[in-house]
Amino acid sequence: MIKIEELAKQLSAQIVQTHVSWVLLLEDVVYKIKKPVNFGFLDYSTLEKRRENCEREVLLNRRLCSNVYLGVVPISYVNGVYILEDDSHVVEYAVKMRRIPTERLLINMLDKASTDHMKLIAKRVFEFHTKVERKDEFGRIEIMKFNTDENFQQTQKYIGITIDAQDYAFIMEKTQTFYEKYGELFEKRIRNGRIRDGHGDLRLEHVAFLDNGICIFDCIEFNERFRCGDVINDMCFLSMELELYGRDDLSKVYEDEYRKLSKDEEFDIFLPFFKCYRAYVRGKVNSFLLDDPNYPNKEQAKTLAIKLFKLSASYARLI
Template structure:
């Protein structure tokens, strides 16, 4: 950690920490250094693994954001100090990116974003899904049910805290009824080639409007399982978030344009199911923060509010599941 801070100071960079990375922000570029952590679903524990994941992050993100991902650069230790873009004594690697202006990112410009803007995003996402690699085995109903079963098991402890017993039982029942009623749809969608290597995290803070066009960045590189799946499950993360932020009109424009381009015959049936899943996952992730000893009480209260709101949204979608 001290070496990272020393490097940031040398570069005159602002440092932002996530639980998996140190991000060094300069005026025009960003360096992202992975932390030596292992969470089971994510393993950056060795230098070789961090190097591999840096290259994978660049390769995968260039699919939807070719103008931003410059490449992977080495960090060497020279005379006791870290020196970036130096390969004489490599001790770490970083993803080098062009810095995206804050005002270009969708989450920062919701008030000025138009329906036409979201139609452009939908076109980019739909075109990407057609090109993306098929991963048929991840479309099996058993795979999806494993994910939803895991969600319900992991959130049971938050009943009465971030989700009511009634909502928990209702969402769980509607989800499992959907599997019973529509098992054939999952097989049908596999045959139609609708299971692809997607982005995995298309959210408002990962969409930017640049001079070159729409850029969707920061896809999930650390675990293929979280990126592979039904194209509707991939696309609807963004419309769910737009509705969470009260921008239903933008969500509609995005969904309708995607529907028009994809001509997906199961769109109306599958969309509420997948949006319920996405909202529930966000409720779960925010609930987990309540157990983080590194957060202040104020941060935990905010996480609790977000989790409760996401679970309520999941309940709304569950009511639409047929």
Template sequence: MDIFKALMNKEAYDNTPRHVKVIQTHISWVFLTGKYAYKVKKPVNFGFLDFTTLRKRAYYCRREFEINRMFSPELYISVLPIVKEAGGRVKINGNGKLIEYCIKMKEIEQSKILARIIKNKGISKSILNKIINILVNYYAVAEAGKNIDKYGSVSIIRYNWEENFEQTKSFVGIAIEKKDFELIKKEVYKFISHNKQLLRERVREGKIKWCHGDLHSANIFVDKGKVYIFDAIEFNRRFACSDIACDIAFFIMDLEFRGLYKEASYFLNKFIKATNDNKLAKLINFYKCYRAYVRGKVTSFKLYDNHIGKKEKGLAKITAAKYFDLAKRYAMNM
């Protein structure tokens, strides 16, 4: 059954939309119907995630729904079955043989994505305050405990960095200069070595949570003054679980990458005040360095993707170099 082709048919939906559009990534399809969006996981296995069976896709649909509903309950509506009816038609939430699952969400125009809003007119303190409020409320009830704490351990933090450096060796001399690669490496390991006590204190103080994991402006909608945070990671504990400092560092780094240094400083200071987490400031450049480096790495992966054209690869190389340069600047100020 070609689920993609089936869900491009308007008759697959309850509300019989006028049109169906699709946005896709390497791991999912999102079918846009005007009023609602329906997200379907692709049957793929990339090592760091495995959606190859219907049972796994069902589990991760529910898990994604549970986590993201804590951020944006008005955006995430339900997890629904997709069935093949007796006559052969595919229907969401119909009667027939179960063939797939989807997450039903409120559809919001792509122009309302915060990254696009920032590009056009920046970001207001009001929106920053609303983002802080959502995050503070989420972290207060986010999953935590012994099974989560290990992701804030010195050994896991070091492993995450070792993986980064191993996975970017082939980009040295292409997207990152060798001297910058070595400088970042040296400063990162020095910081970890000199701050083991601080990192352990963060674990003892309960700062390691199941976080958003992918907190940047392209994963935030702003619609009529209302903020919706979405697309939190559900498929990999090591990617999602971290010190909350590492989570907000992603958003702060993203603001600074876009040149919004004053706004980034405002966000950090307000967040620290709201949480009374003064130790966070000692870690923020370390975690901003991590987030910038990972973005540089992921963007660099496009350089070896045969499905991407020459022009897009050229842009990816420039963007990756900018992220690596930002990581270097953070490394020099940890």
């Protein structure tokens, strides 16, 4: 396995990590390296799988952020030294990206983001959804139920740690009731072309205002089931995160603009359901960080997971 600290030291790079990746930050470029992990829904366990996922990541992300993704590069280890962009003795692969100035990220612009910013994002996301491939099979209620059942199964171990037992049972009950009540609408949305190959991880830190336009990056490449689905499920991740950070006003503008552009008759029925789902997924992912022996900020991850599960429960009350 690659020694990430050694590589970072050699490059004089800062390391940022998630539960699935290491990101090496240099002055002008970024190298994103996938951790050799297998969570079932995500498998980066072999070098070949990591290379394939790097290539898929570049291909998919160029749809919404073409100028940032430079390509996939090999990393060789020769005579005790790591050599980037060298294929003589490959030990790892990385996605090479232009570095986006942190002040351009929406997560760092919340104090000055405007109504116009939100409308521009909604328009960008809506136009993206109209152009990408239909993926009707991922709109089936069985697929969505598989996703939510998986979430509940994978978070049982965190009851009493990051999620309250009553909230866990309540969210699960409301989710099941929604399926029973609106099963026919899931089929209608498939017929109406509302199921698309989307982004899957449309978060505040993945939206940037660059000189050449809005860049939305870091989509999910590792599992179609999480990337493809209902367009509301895709777009509402961002509004959920805006509300997580207390910007309900910006969330409303974003949602209202997307609703207006999409002319979606079921928008208000599905919006709280999918926001409940998205908040739960984020709570789950932050809970996973508690099990990573190398993750340094576990208390921070735990606090955020608790907040996200509470947010998910608040959306469940609106279903």
